[in-house]
Amino acid sequence: MTGIGQKFYQSTKYHGQRRPDTATAPAELKTISLPAAVGPADKSFAELLAARRSRRKFAGEGISLEHLAYLLWASDGVSAPDKPTIFHTAPSAGARHPIVTYVVANRVDGIESGVYRYDAEGHSLRMLREGDFEKEAARAAADQDWMVGSAVVFVWTAVFERTTSKYKDRGYRYVFLDAGHICQNLYLACESLGLGMTSIAALVDDDVNSIVGADGVDESVVYMAALGRPADK
Numbered sequence: 001m002t003g004i005g006q007k008f009y010q011s012t013k014y015h016g017q018r019r020p021d022t023a024t025a026p027a028e029l030k031t032i033s034l035p036a037a038v039g040p041a042d043k044s045f046a047e048l049l050a051a052r053r054s055r056r057k058f059a060g061e062g063i064s065l066e067h068l069a070y071l072l073w074a075s076d077g078v079s080a081p082d083k084p085t086i087f088h089t090a091p092s093a094g095a096r097h098p099i100v101t102y103v104v105a106n107r108v109d110g111i112e113s114g115v116y117r118y119d120a121e122g123h124s125l126r127m128l129r130e131g132d133f134e135k136e137a138a139r140a141a142a143d144q145d146w147m148v149g150s151a152v153v154f155v156w157t158a159v160f161e162r163t164t165s166k167y168k169d170r171g172y173r174y175v176f177l178d179a180g181h182i183c184q185n186l187y188l189a190c191e192s193l194g195l196g197m198t199s200i201a202a203l204v205d206d207d208v209n210s211i212v213g214a215d216g217v218d219e220s221v222v223y224m225a226a227l228g229r230p231a232d233k
């Protein structure tokens, strides 16, 4: 472990009692091309801002693959693929884009339950693990049982080197700021689709890492979110 940034990151991890099934850097099982992301246009931006809330009560219903594709693109998809520097919907210090989006699909129509990594440049999902990880994700988020019933859990990891290679230890600050931008995009995109969501930072870092196959040092979780059709709509 070198540098004050990595020491800070490791020293502020939560540690749990349990070791869930570990999966280190799982091989990709298959690629799912996503539909073009087209969002609804019936609410003004000011209305979305005013309506945004953290919502934790889910109906236990699925969402469509089209909606998931929109949420992935809106949160941190590529908005300008044809420029020399690739630009995303979320800003990133130095355009380094250290954040990787994984989804734990619990209830998404048309795709199997499992763990997927979002390829923003290809706008596709790479399946990493097939199976039901709904309860394991809630346990890894420090036993936040309200997550059970969600359609999708987003897991954002950081590949620190992408940012620290340019900014050294100061880059650790930027990585967390980048994640915040992405998460707020997701909050507003959910609101626009009538979905409920809550962001999650109370998590047992290495339990979450083991779900997505991150090593906890070079790549490690920084933030999560659970979303779905709200129970009260």
Ligand SMILES: Cc1cc2nc3c(=O)[nH]c(=O)nc-3n(C[C@H](O)[C@H](O)[C@H](O)COP(=O)(O)O)c2cc1C
Pocket (backbone or CB within 6 Å): 052, 053, 054, 055, 056, 144, 198, 199, 200, 201, 202, 203
């Ligand atoms: C960095 C951060 C971490 C959070 N972590 C959690 C969490 O682990 N569990 C949870 O239920 N809510 C979490 N929240 C949601 C906050 O509790 C919520 O934003 C706050 O109560 C304000 O409510 P609002 O989002 O509806 O405005 C988190 C929010 C932020 C910004």
